[in-house]
Amino acid sequence: EAAVTQSPRNKVAVTGGKVTLSCNQTNNHNNMYWYRQDTGHGLRLIHYSYGAGSTEKGDIPDGYKASRPSQENFSLILELATPSQTSVYFCASGDKNTEVFFGKGTRLTVV
Amino acid sequence: TQTVSQSDAHVTVFEGDSVELRCNYSYGGSIYLSWYIQHHGHGLQFLLKYYSGNPVVQGVNGFEAEFSKSDSSFHLRKASVHWSDSAVYFCAVRSSSGSWQLIFGSGTQLTVMP
Numbered sequence: 107e108a109a110v111t112q113s114p115r116n117k118v119a120v121t122g123g124k125v126t127l128s129c130n131q132t133n134n135h136n137n138m139y140w141y142r143q144d145t146g147h148g149l150r151l152i153h154y155s156y157g158a159g160s161t162e163k164g165d166i167p168d169g170y171k172a173s174r175p176s177q178e179n180f181s182l183i184l185e186l187a188t189p190s191q192t193s194v195y196f197c198a199s200g201d202k203n204t205e206v207f208f209g210k211g212t213r214l215t216v217v
Numbered sequence: 218t219q220t221v222s223q224s225d226a227h228v229t230v231f232e233g234d235s236v237e238l239r240c241n242y243s244y245g246g247s248i249y250l251s252w253y254i255q256h257h258g259h260g261l262q263f264l265l266k267y268y269s270g271n272p273v274v275q276g277v278n279g280f281e282a283e284f285s286k287s288d289s290s291f292h293l294r295k296a297s298v299h300w301s302d303s304a305v306y307f308c309a310v311r312s313s314s315g316s317w318q319l320i321f322g323s324g325t326q327l328t329v330m331p
């Protein structure tokens with residue numbers, strides 16, 4: 107069964123610290139996505155990737171970097187975390203004409 | 218630029234009622250449309266999709282959606298809702314060529330009263 111696994115599931119970080127959110131997919135999908143979900147905003151696309159070595163900016167990339175070292179793994183990196191980045195983050199994978207599969211989310215709190 | 222609009226933030230119905238959740242999009246080329254459901258505290262789960270062919274597509278749990286190019290719409294419907302259908306529903310659009318960005322609407326909270 108298609109699976110997208112996010113780690114950690116919960117994270118508390120300090121302002122100015124570095125945070126790395128990890129995502130692994132066993133679907134062999136080329137495309138992977140990082141979203142954040144906030145009340146009143148729905149899901150907003152941060153970064154996405156077409157395949158290993160590729161990262162593209164989504165709608166709200168400022169303050170975030172992404173890394174796709176392999177087909178299976180796609181990380182979201184906050185070099186200098188800020189309280190405004192407190193949110194729930196979702197990773198997803200998909201391919202042309204397929205449904206997109208989502209992870210269970212990571213709740214990040216920046217204090 | 219692709220955009221997705223879900224005009225109703227909240228919809229409340231009674232169990233057994235029919236429901237339609239509205240979704241309108243703007244995009245000039247070929248697109249891929251889908252609906253997702255999110256129960257409280259959980260991730261998103263796929264309901265159904267449309268890419269081409271029959272404009273009425275069937276999904277899981279009795280949901281269906283109808284694509285209309287003239288109205289730029291992809292509304293979700295269910296003939297008889299159950300309390301367990303209470304959730305947030307998201308419409309999403311993705312270009313079928315070029316950029317693979319998947320863009321979501323703001324979601325509609327469906328509440329089914331007993």
